[in-house]
Amino acid sequence: MFLKDYITDIYKGVKSLLIGMRRTGYYFTHHKEIITQQYPDNREELNLPTRFRGEVILLHDENNEHACTGCTACELACPNGTIKIITKFDVSPEGKKKKALDTFIYHLELCTMCNLCVVACPTDAIVMAQNFEHSVYDRSKLTKKLNKPGSKIREGIE
Amino acid sequence: MGSISLIVLVLAAVAFSAGGILVAKIFVKGTKNPQKGQAYECGIKTEGTTWNQFNVGYYLFALIFLIFDVELIFIYPWAVVVKKVGMMALFEILVFIFILFMGFLYAHKKGALKWM
Amino acid sequence: MLSFHSITDSIDSWLNHTFSPTVALLLECTIVAIAAIALFATLGLVLVLMERKVAAFMQIRMGPNRVGPKGMFQSLADTIKLVMKEGLTPDGADKFLFNLAPFIVMIVAMLLLAPIGFASGFQIWDINIGVLYISAISSISVIGILMAGWASNNKYSLLGAMRSGAQIVSYELSAGLSILSIVVLSGSLQLSDIVGAQSNGWWIFKGHIPVIISFVIFIIAVTAETNRAPFDLAEAESELTAGFHTEYSGMKFALIFLAEYINIFIVCAIGATLFFGGWMPLHIGNWQSFNHIMDYIPSSLWFFGKTFFLIFVIMWFRWTFPRLRIDQLLQLEWKYLLPISMVNLLLVTVMAIMGWYF
Amino acid sequence: MTNEELKIIISGIETTATFEEGGEWINVIIGADQWKDFAQKLRNTQGLDLDYLFCVTCVDWKTHLTMVYHFTSTIHRHTIVVKIKLDRSEPAIETVSDIWRTAELHEREAYDLFGVSFINHPDLRRLFLTDDWVGWPLRKDYEDPINMIKL
Amino acid sequence: MIEEIGTTAEGDLVINIGPQHPATHGVLHLVVTLNGETIKKIEPHLGYIHRSIEKMCESLSYRQFIYVTSRMDYLSSHINNHACAMCVEKGLQIEVPPRAQVIRVLMDELTRIASHELWWGAMAMDLGAFTPFFHAFRERETINDIMEETCGARLTMNYMVPGGVMADLHPNFQKRVKDFIALYKSKISEYDELVTGNIIFQGRMKDVGFLSKEDAISYGCTGPIARGSGVSCDIRKLYPYEVYGQVEFDEVLETRCDSFGRYLIRLREMQQSIRIIEQLIDNIPGGDFQAKTKAVLKLPKGEFYARAETARGELGVYIISEGGTTPYRIKFRSPGFSNLSALDHMARGGKIGDLVATMGTLDLVIPDIDR
Known part of the structure; x- marks a missing residue:
């Protein structure tokens, strides 16, 4: 009986090993199963979903106008102090003083892409862009000014 | 080639290894740093000595191996002539392997082949 | 037909005609040394690339494909990188032994080349105790590993070396016994005789089940002896980071690494010689035309084809199986392989005496 | 077992225990001196069998510290919270x-971050910090000018 | 031999495993006392990645602190967020709309599968088999892609907000999840072929890292580790939250108490997760994905404790509120921390190889332990 157990042990063991080898052998001969993405080469085909959160951008339209009122809701919503908004006072033609955005500073190096600022924005001025290649040689380059030079608030945004 | 090839091969191996290390020496500009000389232990300083007394478990196998290997050497000359000698050789080796097997069973029974 | 045999013969006769015998011998030695070194270097590059490609395809990925066409020069680039690396010696190490160890493993690997028949009539030294020579020399490699592990003064290395010691000496036995079964069948220890005995069929076909069993045991044992997964306990990188060569870097590491791959080549070459007829082409019984076509394939191609097939099998093992634990490893040897190979040797003996083979 | 029934049992084994209302579980407040005895009883009293301690923490109330232990019984599936000032x-x-x-690791954590020393702990050392x-x-008054970022 | 275990004597080797070690999957540092190959004692040293998340949360609002918890157990970040959101909802007594509940549960289960996939690959890699790791990533990537499409990120999704989820499901979601289920089912037999049935693997796992039922409870183990010892501790069954009370699934239990039992638990848990997803994927109710909440959340004075079943076990979120916009004190009862405490007990007397196998089945995520 000892011998029988001994031989069944060997048989079962060898069989399980051969089953494993059959599986790897299958993949060795079936190159179609390869799922590697050749990243820097496939930049063109790389389709990131529209919701992918890469960095915060301030939307500008063709007239170089944005929808940011400088209300600092995003600055308050941010858990990391990533956003800093500097406001100024615009003087309207009627002579009224009105608070407006001067500089929208965005510290990409502190950002964790949590999307809370986008959710908090009452005028949908900021969105998440799909760019994810953020590496730079100098940390200071990651501090960005989001409003383009000369841009101003779109008409009708309060 | 005869046995001289052994010397040639040893010299070739030494030349190859030494050549490689020397070439590397030329290219490498090493920097001095006391951290570099430390033994690698996942980034933590080694505790205690490494060269101390060690569990005997490993050596038992070496001893048993020695016994079996010497026996194995005796089988080599037998293996060469077995076809010429015929049946007699089979009986002889049966006795030999029987004794060897008994020794093996004895070692097994004594627990020498169990890892400690 | 172009064969190594005629090339070596013509070189030999030309040298002996042109120079005095001593100079001719010296020149021949130089040629052999250069050829051996060149073989080492090429094999190292090819085997590393082969391993990476095999691994990659089994792991549904591409493997190296950036350096050169299809990544062909990847291992060359890696070698250049290793040459540029600084070879460190730890402060606490036994410096002499630490630096000696790579030489030992290289010398062992190189010495094992001597009796291998690469092609018909192409052998460095056709020693008449070839099989014994191989078992004897390959046992020395454990000394290199123990030396490397102990001299490093690193606990991982020490454990790795100790494991490797217990492992290699154990598997030496069943490897020896399975080789003996071929010796019994061929009636000679000389590798060229063993190859010659297979001119009418390889032992793996002629020898029925007993030879197949000893071939399986041989493959398992040499996988263990060369410290390959699933028996790579001496390195066991999830347990001992890198085992006995943890402290090695730069060129010294490269040498140990290279020697490991050369050892795989050598044991596979021996396996091919013993069980698959070395450089002997495949002949099937009375199929004259088929046998003739097979004869046209150069003998060196046969040899390398068989060897690389065995290397592939060993790589296949590595990328499929998990690693054994040290006690299971020794249990496998002492409980399964050794008794089986002993009994198997008796079976082969009966077979040889009775002439129960083709 | 309902909270009311638990209260009766707990009052039975520890007379000095007081209860705090609110929250989904029953909160038991006892003094530090009775704690060890009480803990033994919690674990071993039949009907309580609080064998599973799943949360140990400390709270800094600026005037005092409170150790909070959460227990569950894997047999009866009731939970109680013990608080010790x-x-x-x-x-x-x-x-x-x-x-x-x-508790061994959890108490080391509490020691590390709150400075509560646990008497008879087998290995009371800092766990996370050096x-x-x-x-x-x-603790609420802890200041670390180098590592803390004030937002 | 046995009575020596646990003591240090002459001839013992003290080895540091970690913080930079392939088997610790992160910066865990174990000081291991060895006699030959036999482990006599293990002492974990923690704190290499301690960020004091509990202190950080004390200065963050109830909307903000959720995102930090993704960084604890990053492999089940979604479930961490879930537990936090539930705790806040408990305090505010918000009713989560049914659609949001289903979405949350779907995401939880996808996260659980992804986490177990990674564990499966890493487990095999710990034992020296590299190939399964890449095969596991094939399935895991599919889940990550689904996550990326709906949540906007692959790992630290931050998809939860108090009262629901941040955005509605992506239109492709249902189809892609069904595709994933089909893919998963076609590959499940490979797991057995490559790893589970393998004799070497079984030899390495069976009777290794023994943890009895009593010890599992005493060490506060939860999740697959406790269930592998036969302790029923699935929060989804014991204290059902969201729609877990309405779906059919089994709590997987094993009484082997060894590493192989814990391994089987996780494999079967993946199939149970698939079962939950199959039941829910076609029955996502319509309606809002988020309850109406105030812009600034203020929890009433009191203590709130919420728990969820992450891939590693029970995660408890304990908030003490003083009525302000930020928590007064927050405590995360993380599963990994308690599970780690049992490691010393489990690995003693085993070999180094056993330690690796045991540690692999614990499925430690170090940021979860260090927080």
């Missing part, structure tokens, strides 16, 4: 790591 200047309490093994660290980081 500790002196803030020299907080000390008996360890329960011999009753619930998991051994020479000064201060107890999770």
Whole structure:
């Protein structure tokens, strides 16, 4: 009986090993199963979903106008102090003083892409862009000014 | 080639290894740093000595191996002539392997082949 | 037909005609040394690339494909990188032994080349105790590993070396016994005789089940002896980071690494010689035309084809199986392989005496 | 077992225990001196069988510290919370790591971050911070000018 | 031999495993006392990645602190967020709309599968088999892609907000999840072929890292580790939250108490997760994905404790509120921390190889332990 157990042990063991080898052998001969993405080469085909959160951008339209009122809701919503908004006072033609955005500073190096600022924005001025290649040689380059030079608030945004 | 090839091969191996290390020496500009000389232990300083007394478990196998290997050497000359000698050789080796097997069973029974 | 045999013969006769015998011998030695070194270097590059490609395809990925066409020069680039690396010696190490160890493993690997028949009539030294020579020399490699592990003064290395010691000496036995079964069948220890005995069929076909069993045991044992997964306990990188060569870097590491791959080549070459007829082409019984076509394939191609097939099998093992634990490893040897190979040797003996083979 | 029934049993084994209302579970408040005895009874009293200690923490109330232990019974599936007030200047309490093994690491954590010393703990050392660290980081008055970023 | 275990004597080797070690999957540092190959004692040293998340949360609002918890157990970040959101909802007594509940549960289960996939690959890699790791990533990537499409990120999604989820499901979601289920089912037999049935693997796992039922409870183990010892501790069954009370699934239990039992638990848990997803994927109710909440959340004075079943076990979120916009004190009862405490007990007397096998089945995520 000892011998029988001994031989069944060997048989079962060898069989399980051969089953494993059959599986790897299958993949060795079936190159179609390869799922590697050749990243820097496939930049063109790389389709990131529209919701992918890469960095915060301030939307500008063709007239170089944005929808940011400088209300600092995003600055308050941010858990990391990533956003800093500097406001100024615009003087309207009627002579009224009105608070407006001067500089929208965005510290990409502190950002964790949590999307809370986008959710908090009452005028949908900021969105998440799909760019994810953020590496730079100098940390200071990651501090960005989001409003383009000369841009101003779109008409009708309060 | 005869046995001289052994010397040639040893010299070739030494030349190859030494050549490689020397070439590397030329290219490498090493920097001095006391951290570099430390033994690698996942980034933590080694505790205690490494060269101390060690569990005997490993050596038992070496001893048993020695016994079996010497026996194995005796089988080599037998293996060469077995076809010429015929049946007699089979009986002889049966006795030999029987004794060897008994020794093996004895070692097994004594627990020498169990890892400690 | 172009064969190594005629090339070596013509070189030999030309040298002996042109120079005095001593100079001719010296020149021949130089040629052999250069050829051996060149073989080492090429094999190292090819085997590393082969391993990476095999691994990659089994792991549904591409493997190296950036350096050169299809990544062909990847291992060359890696070698250049290793040459540029600084070879460190730890402060606490036994410096002499630490630096000696790579030489030992290289010398062992190189010495094992001597009796291998690469092609018909192409052998460095056709020693008449070839099989014994191989078992004897390959046992020395454990000394290199123990030396490397102990001299490093690193606990991982020490454990790795100790494991490797217990492992290699154990598997030496069943490897020896399975080789003996071929010796019994061929009636000679000389590798060229063993190859010659297979001119009418390889032992793996002629020898029925007993030879197949000893071939399986041989493959398992040499996988263990060369410290390959699933028996790579001496390195066991999830347990001992890198085992006995943890402290090695730069060129010294490269040498140990290279020697490991050369050892795989050598044991596979021996396996091919013993069980698959070395450089002997495949002949099937009375199929004259088929046998003739097979004869046209150069003998060196046969040899390398068989060897690389065995290397592939060993790589296949590595990328499929998990690693054994040290006690299971020794249990496998002492409980399964050794008794089986002993009994198997008796079976082969009966077979040889009775002439129960083709 | 409902909270009311639990209250009766607990009052039975520890007369000095008081109860705090609110929250989904029953909150038991006892003094640090009775703790070890009480813990033994919680673990071993039939009908309570609180064998599973799943949360050990400390709260800094600026005037005092409170150790909070959450227990569940894997047999009866009831949960109780035990709170023990500790002196803030020299907080000390008996360890329960011999009753619930998991407490060993949790108590080391509480020691590390709040400075509560556990009497008879087998290995009371800093767990996360280095051994020479000064201060107890999770206390409300802890200041670390180098590592803390004020937003 | 046995009575020596646990003591240090002459001839013992003290080895540091970690913080930079392939088997610790992160910066865990174990000081291991060895006699030959036999482990006599293990002492974990923690704190290499301690960020004091509990202190950080004390200065963050109830909307903000959720995102930090993704960084604890990053492999089940979604479930961490879930537990936090539930705790806040408990305090505010918000009713989560049914659609949001289903979405949350779907995401939880996808996260659980992804986490177990990674564990499966890493487990095999710990034992020296590299190939399964890449095969596991094939399935895991599919889940990550689904996550990326709906949540906007692959790992630290931050998809939860108090009262629901941040955005509605992506239109492709249902189809892609069904595709994933089909893919998963076609590959499940490979797991057995490559790893589970393998004799070497079984030899390495069976009777290794023994943890009895009593010890599992005493060490406060939860999740697959406790269930592998036969302790029923699935929060989804014991204290059902969201729609877990309405779906059919089994709590997987094993009484082997060894590493192989814990391994089987996780494999079967993946199939149970698939079962939950199959039941829900076609029955996502319509309606809002988020309850109406105030812009600034203020929890009433009191203590709130919420728990969820992450891939590693029970995660408890304990908030003490003083009525302000930020928590007064927050405590995360993380599963990994308690599970780690049992490692010393489990690995003693085993070999180094056993330690690796045991540690692999614990499925430690170090940021979860260090927080």
